[in-house]
Amino acid sequence: MADEYPPLSTDLIKIMEQRLSAIEHRSNYLQDLINQPTATATEYSTANKELRRLESSLDLIKQLRAKQKEIDGLSSLLNDCQEDKDMHDMAAGELMEAVEEEKRLQHLLLKSLLPKDDADDRDCILEVRAGTGGEEASLFAMDIFKMYEKHSQKKGWKFDIVDIMESDLKGYKEASGAISGSGVYGKLKYESGIHRVQRVPVTEKSGRVHTSAVSVAILPQADQVDVQLRNEDLRIDTYRSGGSGGQHANTTNSAVRITHIPTGMTVSIQDERSQHMNKAKALKVLCAKLYEMERSRLHTSRSKLRSEQIGSGDRSERIRTYNFPQGRVTDHRVGITHHSIDDVMQGESLDIFIDALLLRQEMDAIASFGSM
Amino acid sequence: MGNSRDVISSLTRRETALPYQQTRCLMPRLSTKLLRQARQVDPFLVLLLRPCRELTSARNELRWLTEFVSQRPPSPAGKSKPTELRKRLRKLCEERGRGKPLQYILGTEHFGELELICEPGVLIPRRETAASVTHLVSLLARGAQTHRHPEPLRVLDLCTGSGCIPLLFHHLHRQISPPRPCPNILGIDISGRACDLAFKNLRRTHGHAESRPDIDFAIADVLARGFLPWEAPRVSDVLKTRKKLTWDIVIANPPYISPSSLFVNVERSVRVFEPKLALVPPMPITQMRPLRTRKPDPLFFDFSVKLAPRQRTSPKHDFYEVEDTFYHRIIGTAMEVHAAVMLMEVSSLGQALRVVDMLWRRRRWNRVEVWRDEPDQLPDEGEAELETVNGRTVPIRGRGNGRSVVCWTNEAGPWLGQTDVAA
Numbered sequence A: 001m002a003d004e005y006p007p008l009s010t011d012l013i014k015i016m017e018q019r020l021s022a023i024e025h026r027s028n029y030l031q032d033l034i035n036q037p038t039a040t041a042t043e044y045s046t047a048n049k050e051l052r053r054l055e056s057s058l059d060l061i062k063q064l065r066a067k068q069k070e071i072d073g074l075s076s077l078l079n080d081c082q083e084d085k086d087m088h089d090m091a092a093g094e095l096m097e098a099v100e101e102e103k104r105l106q107h108l109l110l111k112s113l114l115p116k117d118d119a120d121d122r123d124c125i126l127e128v129r130a131g132t133g134g135e136e137a138s139l140f141a142m143d144i145f146k147m148y149e150k151h152s153q154k155k156g157w158k159f160d161i162v163d164i165m166e167s168d169l170k171g172y173k174e175a176s177g178a179i180s181g182s183g184v185y186g187k188l189k190y191e192s193g194i195h196r197v198q199r200v201p202v203t204e205k206s207g208r209v210h211t212s213a214v215s216v217a218i219l220p221q222a223d224q225v226d227v228q229l230r231n232e233d234l235r236i237d238t239y240r241s242g243g244s245g246g247q248h249a250n251t252t253n254s255a256v257r258i259t260h261i262p263t264g265m266t267v268s269i270q271d272e273r274s275q276h277m278n279k280a281k282a283l284k285v286l287c288a289k290l291y292e293m294e295r296s297r298l299h300t301s302r303s304k305l306r307s308e309q310i311g312s313g314d315r316s317e318r319i320r321t322y323n324f325p326q327g328r329v330t331d332h333r334v335g336i337t338h339h340s341i342d343d344v345m346q347g348e349s350l351d352i353f354i355d356a357l358l359l360r361q362e363m364d365a366i367a368s369f370g371s372m
Numbered sequence B: 001m002g003n004s005r006d007v008i009s010s011l012t013r014r015e016t017a018l019p020y021q022q023t024r025c026l027m028p029r030l031s032t033k034l035l036r037q038a039r040q041v042d043p044f045l046v047l048l049l050r051p052c053r054e055l056t057s058a059r060n061e062l063r064w065l066t067e068f069v070s071q072r073p074p075s076p077a078g079k080s081k082p083t084e085l086r087k088r089l090r091k092l093c094e095e096r097g098r099g100k101p102l103q104y105i106l107g108t109e110h111f112g113e114l115e116l117i118c119e120p121g122v123l124i125p126r127r128e129t130a131a132s133v134t135h136l137v138s139l140l141a142r143g144a145q146t147h148r149h150p151e152p153l154r155v156l157d158l159c160t161g162s163g164c165i166p167l168l169f170h171h172l173h174r175q176i177s178p179p180r181p182c183p184n185i186l187g188i189d190i191s192g193r194a195c196d197l198a199f200k201n202l203r204r205t206h207g208h209a210e211s212r213p214d215i216d217f218a219i220a221d222v223l224a225r226g227f228l229p230w231e232a233p234r235v236s237d238v239l240k241t242r243k244k245l246t247w248d249i250v251i252a253n254p255p256y257i258s259p260s261s262l263f264v265n266v267e268r269s270v271r272v273f274e275p276k277l278a279l280v281p282p283m284p285i286t287q288m289r290p291l292r293t294r295k296p297d298p299l300f301f302d303f304s305v306k307l308a309p310r311q312r313t314s315p316k317h318d319f320y321e322v323e324d325t326f327y328h329r330i331i332g333t334a335m336e337v338h339a340a341v342m343l344m345e346v347s348s349l350g351q352a353l354r355v356v357d358m359l360w361r362r363r364r365w366n367r368v369e370v371w372r373d374e375p376d377q378l379p380d381e382g383e384a385e386l387e388t389v390n391g392r393t394v395p396i397r398g399r400g401n402g403r404s405v406v407c408w409t410n411e412a413g414p415w416l417g418q419t420d421v422a423a
C-alpha cells in the first residue's frame, strides 16, 4: 500500500494546494451566482455547466479536507494522551491510516487535475512499416511487430493481427494489429515514431553493421459513430478476377480496399479468407486513422495554448535505437538505455521505457499547470 | 424489335472491358523471375502459383493451408512431427497446384458472414451470389421501417446447391430491426448430394440454436414436366404434398453456362472440379438433330425445354439461348406460387436483358431491374445505368458484370422500401 502512493514532494503539494483553493473559490463564486435571483438564464446554465465539470474534483477536495481535519484531530489526541498507552496506540494506528488515505486522495486529485486524453482508455491499432534499409528493415519490422505481440500477451491484452504484407524474404513490409485491453492506448501511445536498428543483417555477407529503420504508429481505435462515417463517403473495391465472374470463376482472393472519398485515405486488407472479415478489419483501421486525423487537427489548434514536451507527436521523430552488437536499447526522449536487448525484443522490458515516458509526461503536465 | 439481338451482343462485348483493379487477366504469364522469387521464399509457393497466378494470393493460400494442416493432426494421438506436417502440406499444395479448388481442400467457404461446408460434387458458393442476396435483404430491411411485409415471409430457393442462399437470407433477416418473425424458407435441388450438404450446413449454422429456424430442403426437378416416371418429382408436386402452394419470394441461381462458353469463359479449375450439373443447363435433344428434320418425336423430344433455341419460327422468342433454359421454368414456377418478388442470378448483362424480356412478356411484374456484381456500389465509369430492351428501358444498378435480374409486383414495392408505384 505504501508503495502504491509515494508521498508527493512538498513543492508539488504547494502547487496543488494553490490549484485546490482556486477551484474552491471558483465553485463558491458559481454557487453564489446560481443562487442570485438576478442571474439570467444563460448565466445560470453556463455556471451550472462549469460547476458540473468541477464536481468530481470538488468531491475529492471535500474528502481531502475532511481527512486533513481528522489528521489534525488525531495528532492533537496523540499529544494529549501520552500516558494512556492503549489510547495512544489506537490513535497512532488511526493516524497512520488517515495519512495514507490523505496521500491517496492527493494522488487522485493530482490525476484529476492533469489534462486528460480522452482516448487513453481506448483500444488501439498498431501499425509497423519498414522504412529505409530494404530487406533488413522488413525483417526488423517483423521483429518489432512480434515484440508488441509478445508484450501484449504478457500484459494480458488481446492482440489480433489485422494484416501483414510480407517482403521477399519473409519479413514484413507492413503489418498492423488490433490491441485491446484496459487503457491500452494510454500505455502505448508514446511508442509512435521511428525505431532504428543497428545490426549485421542476415543478408550481409561481409559482416558489416547496417542501420535501418521502421516506423511505428499507435492509433486509438474508434468506431463509425466516433468519426461520423457515412456509407456514401466510402468506395469499396474488391478483387475481381477479370473474367465473367459468378459460376465462371472461383477466386480465393478476398482482398478489400476501402477508400474514404472526402480525404482520399485508403486501407487494404487481404489477410482473411472471408471478404466480409477483411472489410470489417479495413473499416476498423480506417476509423482509427480518421479519428487520429481529427485528433491531431484539434491538437495542433490546442497546442498553441499548451506546450507539449514529450515528442512532437510527429511520426518522423526518431525515438529509439536498438543496437544489437552492443546489446542495448536506448530511448532518446527519456535518455534511458537498457542493456538487455533480448528481453526487450521478447516484449519483457518495454515497461522500463513506457513507465519512464508516462512519468515524464505527468511531470511535464504538472510543471505546466504550475504556471497556469 | 428485330435489332434487339444486336443491342445485346454489343453490350456483352462492352462488359468485358474491366473497370478497375485489373490485377490480372484470366491467365497472366508467370515470369521466371516471379517463379525464382517464389522458390526462394518457399518451394511450395511455386506449386500454388499455378492456380493463383500471383504471389500475394499464393502466399495467402500457403498460410491458410499451413494453418489447416497444423490444426488437424491426422492421428488422434495429437501433435505430429514437423516433417510429417510438411509432407501433408506438400500433398495439399500439389492437389491445389493441379487446380483442385481450395474450398474443396479446406472443406469450407465463406459466404457473407457465414462459413459453410463445401464438398466435391456440389457447387462452391460464390461471393456475387452473397452480394445480391445481401442487397435484397437490405432492401427488405429498409422497407420494414415503414411497411409490414407478410409474416412470416415465405421464401422459395430453386437450385439451392449447398443451401447457401436460404442460410444467408435467414441470417441477414434476423438482423433486421425492429425484429421480424423468422422467415419460412424451402430450398429445392435435383441433386441428393446437394440436399444432404444443405442439411449439413443447416446443422452447422444452427446446430446450437435453441430454436431451429424454419428452413427445409427437398429434392425436385425444376425442369420436370412430370410425364416420365424416372424423373425427379416436379416442384409443384413437392409443394402440393407439403401443402405450401404460395410463396412471397422466389430466388434462384440456376446453371447458366452455355456448353460452348464452358471451354472459353470458364476457369479450368471450375470446369474440371465442379459439377457440370450445377453449371450447364441440359442440352435440348432437339438441338443435336439437324434443323430441317426436326419434328416433335415423342421419344426424343426433350421436355425440359419449351422452346427450340435459335429456331426463328416464333418471333416472340427469337433471341433466347440454350443457357436460358431454366429461366422460363423458374418464372413459370414463380407465377404458379403467386410470388411477389423474384431474384435470379444470370451469367452476364446480355443474359440479364434476355431474362428481362421474358419477364415483360408475362405482364405480372410491375418493376424489373438488373443488378451488377456489387449492387450496393456506385457504377464505374462506362457502366450503363439504363439499357433498352425492345424499346423499354430497364434500370441497371451497381458495379461490375450484369449478375442478376430482380422483379416485383406493385404489392411488394413497399416491402422493398419503394414508395413510388411503377406503371
Ligand SMILES: C[S@@+](CC[C@H](N)C(=O)[O-])C[C@H]1O[C@@H](n2cnc3c(N)ncnc32)[C@H](O)[C@@H]1O
Pocket: A247, B122, B123, B124, B125, B126, B129, B158, B159, B160, B161, B162, B163, B164, B165, B188, B189, B190, B191, B194, B220, B221, B222, B223, B224, B253, B254, B255, B256, B277, B278, B279
Ligand atoms: C449454380 S448451382 C447454385 C447452387 C447454389 N444456389 C449457389 O448459389 O451456390 C445450381 C444448382 O442447381 C441444381 N440443379 C441442376 N439442375 C436442376 C434441376 N433440373 N432442378 C433443380 N435443381 C437443379 C444443381 O444441382 C446445382 O446445385
